[in-house]
Structure formats: C-alpha cells, structure tokens
Amino acid sequence: MTVLGLGAMGSALAGALLAAGRPVTVWNRTPGRADALVAAGVTEAGSVAEAVGASPLVVACLWDHRSVHETLDPVADALAGRTVVNLTNGTPGQGRELGAWAHEHGFALLDGGIMAVPPMIGTPAAFVLYSGPEEAFDVHRAALDAFGESRFVGTDHGMAALYDIALLSAMYGSIMGELHAFAMVRSAGVPAVEFAPLLQRWTTAVGGFHERTAELVDARDYTRDVVSNLGMQAAAYHNLIDAAHEQGVSPELLAPLHALMLRRTAEGHGHEDTVGLIELLLTRR
Ligand SMILES: NC(=O)c1ccc[n+]([C@@H]2O[C@H](COP(=O)([O-])OP(=O)(O)OC[C@H]3O[C@@H](n4cnc5c(N)ncnc54)[C@H](OP(=O)(O)O)[C@@H]3O)[C@@H](O)[C@H]2O)c1
Numbered sequence: 706m707t708v709l710g711l712g713a714m715g716s717a718l719a720g721a722l723l724a725a726g727r728p729v730t731v732w733n734r735t736p737g738r739a740d741a742l743v744a745a746g747v748t749e750a751g752s753v754a755e756a757v758g759a760s761p762l763v764v765a766c767l768w769d770h771r772s773v774h775e776t777l778d779p780v781a782d783a784l785a786g787r788t789v790v791n792l793t794n795g796t797p798g799q800g801r802e803l804g805a806w807a808h809e810h811g812f813a814l815l816d817g818g819i820m821a822v823p824p825m826i827g828t829p830a831a832f833v834l835y836s837g838p839e840e841a842f843d844v845h846r847a848a849l850d851a852f853g854e855s856r857f858v859g860t861d862h863g864m865a866a867l868y869d870i871a872l873l874s875a876m877y878g879s880i881m882g883e884l885h886a887f888a889m890v891r892s893a894g895v896p897a898v899e900f901a902p903l904l905q906r907w908t909t910a911v912g913g914f915h916e917r918t919a920e921l922v923d924a925r926d927y928t929r930d931v932v933s934n935l936g937m938q939a940a941a942y943h944n945l946i947d948a949a950h951e952q953g954v955s956p957e958l959l960a961p962l963h964a965l966m967l968r969r970t971a972e973g974h975g976h977e978d979t980v981g982l983i984e985l986l987l988t989r990r
Pocket residue numbers: 710711712713714715716733734735738766767768769771772773775776792793794795819820821822823
C-alpha cells in the first residue's frame with residue numbers, strides 16, 4: 706500500500722497498515738516526516754511517482770481537494786490500472802469531479818470520509834465511509850479495514866463526502882451549543898469544570914433522538930406526537946438571546962436558529978414539531 710501525505714492523519718493511516726502486516730510505502734511533500742515510520746518498517750519514496758509505482762492501492766490523505774490534484778495530476782498516467790483511495794476531506798462535488806477524472810485516466814477512485822481522529826485509527830471506534838466503484842471497494846476492503854470499520858455508502862463518488870459532511874455538521878452543531886453554554890457560565894465566573902457534569906447529563910438526556918426525528922423527516926409530517934411545539938420554543942428562545950446579551954456573551958451562534966424559528970412560526974407552523982424547520986433548509990427541492 707502507498708500512503709501520500711504524512712500529516713497527523715496520514716501518519717496514523719500508514720501506521721495502521723503497518724500494524725496490520727501490510728508492506729507500506731509513504732511520501733510526504735515536506736521530507737523528514739517519515740522518520741518514525743521508516744524506523745518501524747515503512748519505505749519512504751523520494752517522489753510521488755516512485756510512491757505510486759510501488760503499490761496497486763494508493764491512499765491520499767492531504768490538506769484539501771486542490772492539494773490532491775497538485776499531487777496526483779503530474780502522475781495521472783502512472784495511476785492507470787491502480788486504485789486511489791482519497792481520504793482527504795472534501796465536498797460531494799469534489800468527490801464526483803475526482804471520480805470523473807480518475808475514469809478519464811483509467812484508474813479506480815474510491816472517495817472516502819474518515820470518521821475518527823488520528824488516535825482512533827485502527828481501533829473499533831473508527832469508521833471510514835467509501836463511495837465509488839464497488840468492485841474496487843470489495844478488492845481492497847481487507848486492507849482498508851486496518852483503518853477501522855469500512856462502510857460502503859454508494860457508487861456515486863459524492864456519497865462518502867455527503868455522509869461525512871452531514872456527520873461533521875451535526876458535530877459542529879453540538880460544538881456550537883457546548884461553547885455557548887460554557888461562555889454563559891464563564892460570564893458569571895463559574896468554572897467550566899464545575900458545570901461540565903450538568904452539561905453532560907443534560908445533553909445525554911435530550912440528545913440522541915435521531916431515529917424519531919428521522920421518522921418525521923421521512924414522513925414530512927411534523928404534527929405527530931408533538932410535546933414541545935415550535936411556537937412555545939420560539940417564544941422561550943428569545944430568552945436565550947436576551948440572556949446572552951445580559952451576560953455580555955455574543956448570541957451569534959444562537960441567532961441563526963432563532964431566525965428560522967420565527968420564520969416557520971410566522972408561516973403558521975407554530976403548533977408543529979421543531980423538526981419541521983428542515984423545510985426551510987431545503988432550498989432546492
Ligand atoms: N486530523 C483529524 O482529526 C482528521 C479527521 C478526519 C479527517 N481528516 C482529514 O485528513 C486530511 C489530513 O489531515 P491531517 O490531520 O493529517 O492534516 P495535517 O496534519 O495538517 O497534514 C496535512 C498534510 O497535507 C499535506 N499537504 C498540504 N498541502 C499540500 C500540497 N499542496 N501538496 C501536497 N501535500 C500537501 C501536508 O504536507 P506537508 O508536511 O508538506 O505540509 C501534510 O502531509 C484532511 O483533509 C483532514 O480534513 C483529519
């Protein structure tokens with residue numbers, strides 16, 4: 706296997722392949738980042754062409770879509786007949802573009818999304834999403850399993866990035882709430898560590914109802930079993946904004962949801978579940 710890119714994630718991927726007993730060749734734009742891996746048995750290539758030539762499976766874990774093209778474009782002809790697994794974060798459109806480009810050059814492209822941080826790689830906590838040609842996934846699955854659970858999510862090259870971005874969006878939503886909550890208590894001089902157990906308890910109690918939400922989303926029916934209607938929540942949400950102002954905390958992380966709540970309520974959906982806000986997000990239907 707070849708791994709292009711030895712940042713925090715690429716190094717973890719190369720290490721996991723090595724730990725799984727695979728021969729590993731690596732390349733990194735800036736030399737000197739492979740030393741620990743080389744000491745452990747990895748081969749360092751002197752150029753991208755040499756690295757690509759060493760293996761039928763080439764994993765790219767670089768900075769962004771542009772750096773993937775900067776690295777692979779000059780060796781596109783040498784990729785013919787191989788499989789490239791792109792684990793660089795990107796958009797669905799970028800995944801599709803890479804897939805079409807791979808097709809033009811006669812190689813298979815699996816686009817992926819790593820749902821883990823580097824220390825999780827190679828543990829059961831990690832999962833990696835893949836999309837593209839299913840035969841290529843089947844052929845290389847055993848090797849890819851070294852990173853964590855391998856999940857194939859579709860032959861459309863954009864699907865892995867779509868799932869990845871959706872999952873990351875949910876994560877960042879949680880981070881926004883967490884940061885705002887800590888800012889509120891800090892504004893009153895409360896140590897974050899004192900508040901953290903309550904935050905943990907509360908987010909565990911009110912989070913994780915994704916399956917119920919999903920049922921409403923799929924049914925496009927937001928009137929079922931409503932226990933906390935949108936109108937009531939929109940009214941209470943004013944207090945979140947006002948309290949932030951009172952405490953000298955910026956409400957900018959809270960404001961976008963408030964705007965959606967007010968719009969949806971004004972459109973006559975105040976009696977419905979908050980899940981109905983999704984209708985305002987889907988601007989292209
Ligand atoms: N770390 C995470 O928690 C995590 C989790 C999931 C997904 N990812 C994704 O994994 C990818 C890599 O992340 P990372 O944490 O390894 O980042 P990182 O530690 O900052 O490493 C970035 C890597 O990209 C290389 N690079 C940057 N620009 C380049 C260019 N123009 N041409 C060739 N190589 C270039 C760097 O090479 P140099 O050494 O030469 O600068 C380095 O190897 C990103 O797309 C990231 O979103 C990361």
